[in-house]
Amino acid sequence: MNRHPVKIGIMMPGFASSVMAGFLLISGLAFSADFPTRTPASWRQATPHTASSYHWAITPIAGGGAELLTLFGRFDGLGQLPAADNVPLVAVLRDTLSDPNPDNDRLRYVYLLTLNRPNLGQRVLSAVPFFYWRIGDGNLSTSKNPPKPLLDMSDPRRHVWTRLGHDLVQWTTLDPMMMPVRASSHAYRTNLIDHERLHIEEALSFLRQAPADSTGKALTRPELDSVIARLTLAKNLLGGLMNDGHLLRVARAREVQRTATIGRNWELLRTSAERAGLIFEPLHLGDGASQYAVLWFPANGSFSAPGISLKTTWKLLHISNPWRDTRLNPVSRDASAGGMGMASGDGHAQQVLPEWKGYRQERYLDASGRLLPRGQTGPAKVTLVPLAVYSLTYPRMPLLLVDFRSAMHTKWREIFQRTRDDAITGVLGLSHFSNWYYYAGDALYQFIRSRRGTAMDQDNRLDCYSEFRVAVALNRSLDPDFRQELQHSIQMLALNPLEASPEREVAMARANYQALENAAGNPDRLPVRLEKDRRKELAAFGESRRWRLAQNTLHYMTLGAFTARVPRNDENDAMLDRDRRTESLIRYLREVADSGVDPEVSFDAVQIRNSMDELASLVDNVSSKRMHNRAVAVVEKLQSEFQNEALRANCARALLAMNAGATEAAAVNDKAPKARALVPPAISGKVAFEAQ
Amino acid sequence: MTRRDAISLMLVGAGSLFAQASEAESQRLVLLKVDGLGADLLFQTMQEINPATGKSWCPWLTQIFSNNGVIFDNFYVRGISLSAPSWSMLDTGRHLLIKGNVEYDRFTGRVYDYLNFFPFYLGYARSHEVDMPSVRVLDEAGVRLLSDQFTYHQRYQSFQLFQRGVRWKTLQHGLERRFSTSKLLSLIEDPQGGLGLEEGLAKQTEEELLRGLRNPDIFYLDLYTGDIDHAGHSINDPQILRLELQKLDSLAGKIWTAIQASPLASRTTFVMVSDHGMNNVPGIYSQTFSIPDLLNSPAGGAHHVVTNRHQLSDYKIAGLDPLVSRVVNPSTASLYLQGQANDYPTAWLDLDGNERAAVCLRNSDLNRIQILLQQLSRTDLAAPLRSAATAYFRELLDSKQHSWSETIRELGAELDELGRAITSRQAELKDQPKHWPERLRRQGLDKGVRRKQSEMNSWIEERRRYQEYLDHLAALLELRPDGITPLRVGTEHIVPPRSLGDHNCVFDIQNYVAGPGPAGLVIDERGRLDETKSFYYVDYFPLLAAQTVRNVPQREVSSAPIDFMLMALPPGRIPANFADRSSPLTQAIWLYGDDEHQLVELVRYDAGEMQIRVLPIARLRQSKDGRVSWNDQAWGPGFPLRLFEDPNLAVPDAAGRASWLSAWHSEREWFQAIHHCRYSNGVIGVTEHLLPPSQSLPQRPGINPLLQRLELRRRQLVQADFHIFATDHWNFNVRNFNPGGNHGSFFRISTHSVWMMAGPSIPRGRHIREPHDSLNFASTILAGAGKQPPMPDRVVDFK
Numbered sequence A: 001m002n003r004h005p006v007k008i009g010i011m012m013p014g015f016a017s018s019v020m021a022g023f024l025l026i027s028g029l030a031f032s033a034d035f036p037t038r039t040p041a042s043w044r045q046a047t048p049h050t051a052s053s054y055h056w057a058i059t060p061i062a063g064g065g066a067e068l069l070t071l072f073g074r075f076d077g078l079g080q081l082p083a084a085d086n087v088p089l090v091a092v093l094r095d096t097l098s099d100p101n102p103d104n105d106r107l108r109y110v111y112l113l114t115l116n117r118p119n120l121g122q123r124v125l126s127a128v129p130f131f132y133w134r135i136g137d138g139n140l141s142t143s144k145n146p147p148k149p150l151l152d153m154s155d156p157r158r159h160v161w162t163r164l165g166h167d168l169v170q171w172t173t174l175d176p177m178m179m180p181v182r183a184s185s186h187a188y189r190t191n192l193i194d195h196e197r198l199h200i201e202e203a204l205s206f207l208r209q210a211p212a213d214s215t216g217k218a219l220t221r222p223e224l225d226s227v228i229a230r231l232t233l234a235k236n237l238l239g240g241l242m243n244d245g246h247l248l249r250v251a252r253a254r255e256v257q258r259t260a261t262i263g264r265n266w267e268l269l270r271t272s273a274e275r276a277g278l279i280f281e282p283l284h285l286g287d288g289a290s291q292y293a294v295l296w297f298p299a300n301g302s303f304s305a306p307g308i309s310l311k312t313t314w315k316l317l318h319i320s321n322p323w324r325d326t327r328l329n330p331v332s333r334d335a336s337a338g339g340m341g342m343a344s345g346d347g348h349a350q351q352v353l354p355e356w357k358g359y360r361q362e363r364y365l366d367a368s369g370r371l372l373p374r375g376q377t378g379p380a381k382v383t384l385v386p387l388a389v390y391s392l393t394y395p396r397m398p399l400l401l402v403d404f405r406s407a408m409h410t411k412w413r414e415i416f417q418r419t420r421d422d423a424i425t426g427v428l429g430l431s432h433f434s435n436w437y438y439y440a441g442d443a444l445y446q447f448i449r450s451r452r453g454t455a456m457d458q459d460n461r462l463d464c465y466s467e468f469r470v471a472v473a474l475n476r477s478l479d480p481d482f483r484q485e486l487q488h489s490i491q492m493l494a495l496n497p498l499e500a501s502p503e504r505e506v507a508m509a510r511a512n513y514q515a516l517e518n519a520a521g522n523p524d525r526l527p528v529r530l531e532k533d534r535r536k537e538l539a540a541f542g543e544s545r546r547w548r549l550a551q552n553t554l555h556y557m558t559l560g561a562f563t564a565r566v567p568r569n570d571e572n573d574a575m576l577d578r579d580r581r582t583e584s585l586i587r588y589l590r591e592v593a594d595s596g597v598d599p600e601v602s603f604d605a606v607q608i609r610n611s612m613d614e615l616a617s618l619v620d621n622v623s624s625k626r627m628h629n630r631a632v633a634v635v636e637k638l639q640s641e642f643q644n645e646a647l648r649a650n651c652a653r654a655l656l657a658m659n660a661g662a663t664e665a666a667a668v669n670d671k672a673p674k675a676r677a678l679v680p681p682a683i684s685g686k687v688a689f690e691a692q
Numbered sequence B: 001m002t003r004r005d006a007i008s009l010m011l012v013g014a015g016s017l018f019a020q021a022s023e024a025e026s027q028r029l030v031l032l033k034v035d036g037l038g039a040d041l042l043f044q045t046m047q048e049i050n051p052a053t054g055k056s057w058c059p060w061l062t063q064i065f066s067n068n069g070v071i072f073d074n075f076y077v078r079g080i081s082l083s084a085p086s087w088s089m090l091d092t093g094r095h096l097l098i099k100g101n102v103e104y105d106r107f108t109g110r111v112y113d114y115l116n117f118f119p120f121y122l123g124y125a126r127s128h129e130v131d132m133p134s135v136r137v138l139d140e141a142g143v144r145l146l147s148d149q150f151t152y153h154q155r156y157q158s159f160q161l162f163q164r165g166v167r168w169k170t171l172q173h174g175l176e177r178r179f180s181t182s183k184l185l186s187l188i189e190d191p192q193g194g195l196g197l198e199e200g201l202a203k204q205t206e207e208e209l210l211r212g213l214r215n216p217d218i219f220y221l222d223l224y225t226g227d228i229d230h231a232g233h234s235i236n237d238p239q240i241l242r243l244e245l246q247k248l249d250s251l252a253g254k255i256w257t258a259i260q261a262s263p264l265a266s267r268t269t270f271v272m273v274s275d276h277g278m279n280n281v282p283g284i285y286s287q288t289f290s291i292p293d294l295l296n297s298p299a300g301g302a303h304h305v306v307t308n309r310h311q312l313s314d315y316k317i318a319g320l321d322p323l324v325s326r327v328v329n330p331s332t333a334s335l336y337l338q339g340q341a342n343d344y345p346t347a348w349l350d351l352d353g354n355e356r357a358a359v360c361l362r363n364s365d366l367n368r369i370q371i372l373l374q375q376l377s378r379t380d381l382a383a384p385l386r387s388a389a390t391a392y393f394r395e396l397l398d399s400k401q402h403s404w405s406e407t408i409r410e411l412g413a414e415l416d417e418l419g420r421a422i423t424s425r426q427a428e429l430k431d432q433p434k435h436w437p438e439r440l441r442r443q444g445l446d447k448g449v450r451r452k453q454s455e456m457n458s459w460i461e462e463r464r465r466y467q468e469y470l471d472h473l474a475a476l477l478e479l480r481p482d483g484i485t486p487l488r489v490g491t492e493h494i495v496p497p498r499s500l501g502d503h504n505c506v507f508d509i510q511n512y513v514a515g516p517g518p519a520g521l522v523i524d525e526r527g528r529l530d531e532t533k534s535f536y537y538v539d540y541f542p543l544l545a546a547q548t549v550r551n552v553p554q555r556e557v558s559s560a561p562i563d564f565m566l567m568a569l570p571p572g573r574i575p576a577n578f579a580d581r582s583s584p585l586t587q588a589i590w591l592y593g594d595d596e597h598q599l600v601e602l603v604r605y606d607a608g609e610m611q612i613r614v615l616p617i618a619r620l621r622q623s624k625d626g627r628v629s630w631n632d633q634a635w636g637p638g639f640p641l642r643l644f645e646d647p648n649l650a651v652p653d654a655a656g657r658a659s660w661l662s663a664w665h666s667e668r669e670w671f672q673a674i675h676h677c678r679y680s681n682g683v684i685g686v687t688e689h690l691l692p693p694s695q696s697l698p699q700r701p702g703i704n705p706l707l708q709r710l711e712l713r714r715r716q717l718v719q720a721d722f723h724i725f726a727t728d729h730w731n732f733n734v735r736n737f738n739p740g741g742n743h744g745s746f747f748r749i750s751t752h753s754v755w756m757m758a759g760p761s762i763p764r765g766r767h768i769r770e771p772h773d774s775l776n777f778a779s780t781i782l783a784g785a786g787k788q789p790p791m792p793d794r795v796v797d798f799k
């Protein structure tokens, strides 16, 4: 069946029934031998998985208890670097509490190692309204300090509050000021946010290609997915507020969307090329499915499409008709019979396209007229001129990234839209609150334009651009001249004065990695930060949203001077271990309970039983009453779901143990009351405010 | 209470008493209907272990059906693997009456858009419609749905293709739960996640089903889900598809658990069924070939082409219009209908299903007539040419005289009878109350009346449009140009607009008049119109078979997008040596691969048993007078359906496969021999897909014969001229690319579907290896539920 194209909402893959590790690879074991096996299922004839050019490396943190996982890409002969070199790209700190048990591991800082911090000159330029150029390659000096993390996985809200705070300052303080201040602060802020998004997307593009690990040494699939989901959400203003419990669902929904978008755009572009007499070729810049494509002009071909209107096709392709371009098609070679022809003569390459000064490629076609891969020869030779490169990840339509006949084409598109936005918010000062009608009209206008084939979404365009620039910078499989063409075109697209060239970023990665390793090895650097954040984690453990909100408000009211942390204590690590394990067990059991009645059909009964027993033994000493209650609730729910008597008895035993523990704990708590209230009284007991 | 109300109540009371009496031994049916779930994908996933749990990836389905129920290992769609036809067979247990997702009435241009829910919702909201168009068609034909075997209050039907009524409350609550605070909050956190209105509706429907299970009065419940089909079309990543299957698995688990806890647990049968599979192969995108583009081009006949939706590449705001059922794609190179795309679109396509397309072309002679009328209205036509053209025109009309007059007479009589039916229906409906009390509405009585009202409205409209067509025909027959004076400008519009006229026969498709000849009308040396030179002809099958595409970047995909064409032949015109006097041919079918590789499939009934014979042939032609001829070929590789070379062809003697293939065999013998082949049960499927309505339309005693004949005509008029099947990994869907995968063909991956059952009366852990098809489904489960099976000979005895 085919649905009507109008689709309400967006498909979300289910979550309840799949376990945390549901993404692990198929084991391939035959479960029931009683199935028909006569004909092999053709849907499984997957293309063989090619070896990844990415790998993980592990650096322990001084003092133990954590490790730095660094994603390296192997790129042959990159830039000035020697051949077959490994470039560090992204690093993630995993807080393991020095044991091999993955249940108490938590991911923390995510570093983008290719990050190049803008220098003063760049910052000044970025505050100049309507200045949309990148000057130079970026900051050339290397810093001894490691780059700031893009994100703290254990505290994603911090990111939200920081950004909201800045927005508030902009709206309340800067916007009402005189126009030059407003315009330049707006320009600076827009550039800053774009710059951040550019890097988040860059990190994402690396992580999407990263191999997952099933041995527990590097990032596992669920860990990798949660990092990807967190980074993806960090692109939204309030994305950091989303609960950890929803992360995998978001990650999967995004993956579904992205995969579907790439496939659809691939086909949209291919059919458009077919209609317009051009040649479509997927452009493999990295591992996995190709997310770019190039359209070639067959220089010694001819084309006509009588009966068909190509108006919408050119509109979709966003390029001018090359068959009417005198540089490419000096004499009208329209074949009157219709269809396309292709000259099969070789040796004519020198004569074709004397007018075209740009890049060209000599390629071969096979007997049925399809393009053979570069390096293969066939019965017909063809001279190809690149027309355009598209990203296939932009929603709804392929996004034009490079127009080889008009270097400024895409640049003007960006400048036009940015100018418009900057003029409206920066110069005219229209605000979303008082001038909502303008924005409503604008939204409608944008909707119609995008339905008619214009790429109106600036954020998504930026994402495509960000992925593309690093993909090209790291690619070694393209023809070097073609790659140079692409690099040149990408440079044109750089709008943001804060940006560094991708080559500069890659060169920077090594220094950043060195700095990060140094910091990891220096007991006064990274370990200190980690220790502080662990105490913060302990303070927040099991607390409600309201408590967190209050803490955050306080933190920002004091301009970040104070943070709720538990005092230093030798017991902290043990406590953290208990808390985290409890949290993991509750999460697992909740998933089991939420899977519906009779969980033992879908989950391993032994694992469920062990988890309940462990939870019962842990929850006694856990530092939060709220967590204790949650543990009781989840076991109670399980008890009602199990059909199996033995498992029900197990639940009862666990509940009994937990309630007994609770009475003891209550007695202890009475003696040393822990902070529960919302505001300042909460500072007593386990929590203390501390200077940053 | 009026007297009428009292009578209705009494009737309802009696009905439910009767129902209760028979319920004592009857079984409850719970159906999980899954659109587009391929059996290969499902079985494979059920067998694999999820390392995180140590259980199957589909633990519930394994537990319910594999351990405790029956699985039909070899269950296939009968006919093309397309939703509307396939569900129609599963839902009725009868031969096909609906052949595509959209059908067009050749005379009137009426569109039967079976998949579009929106016009139906709108019509329902405005109290005009009660049922989906598909159900209305079946009602009109007198075919009962499976669920119709249960009374109104005994059944719970979810949203689906063959849907009676709309559950407004479900829609409303489904929407409400999407606008909850927590949903809106999560939208702020993740705007790209969307509101998921469909998800909300699915959740609501599911809850209502679970509630319905607790009600001991409900004996039929079904839940339809299109999620798997939707995912499979857009994505072929096995991990993502597995997630979808896991969702389905947990849904099945919830239903099964609810059944166990329900009051009727001891007599409930749980059934899971899918309407078709999906040609979804990891790593290979399904590529689209545009048939509208081909037909728009002069080589393809420069047709103005009608599709049921806008093409995706058109980028129209109108593309959002959910009510659209008919879109004209004009040709910019039309040979004689320039600028008349809306009045004279000459090719109407059903591209849905995507691995196949149904093509309806305007009758070739109507094109000829319109071209002649255009020429005869010219003032600059030389006298000899005018007189030759006039003579030719008269001859042409004379040749039409007999059949058109018959159409005018017969259809006219049918319309008169329809007029009488309308009058009596009007009288019947006049006394019906405007507002129905709640208790009567709960019995569905208001819907019964509204259903009659809707049927009557469509009769009125239909009568008007058929009459219009007949008026045009009559006017054409009366037209007698004198051969001297030019016809009045615009006379050509006497040709019925937005109509295709009679069907094209093989001769027409091989000699299709697509326009005037390159030099206009030409006379030969004897002063007569030179028929060959005066018109521009297209021979469609070689043209289609020769199509190649240059942009085919995937090695696994052929550059020839079209696999073969399928067309019915007139059984009476088959060479005599193939027909047996004692058992005449009931069907003759032509499968065209290329000029040298064609099949003719013959069907006859011997002692009430269907028999099929397949012949390899070349160069089939039909002469102008209708006789069909061909050259015999020896069996070898390369014929449509690729039977000879198929390693999975299971014939008794491998060396004698050629002689086996050419001999008469029963349907069952064929089924057993071919179902593991690449084209699965295609040999049987084509007979079902091309089954003439005269053989599939049930005879209803008591119905006026003229109205029965009209119904037959309606069904005959929606038959396509021919069908095009796509090569592996190709599709024809230009309105919404489906790179993930498609269905519609006879490929085993597309036809191999799911049928599994479990319950107290069902054997445990049984696998049925014998092949079965859609026609077995409804009869078997109805028989199991103690109801009358629509086709008793199709009941599978698996106990």
Ligand SMILES: [Zn+2]
Binding pocket: A001, A002, B036, B083, B229, B230, B233, B743
């Ligand atoms: Zn489908």
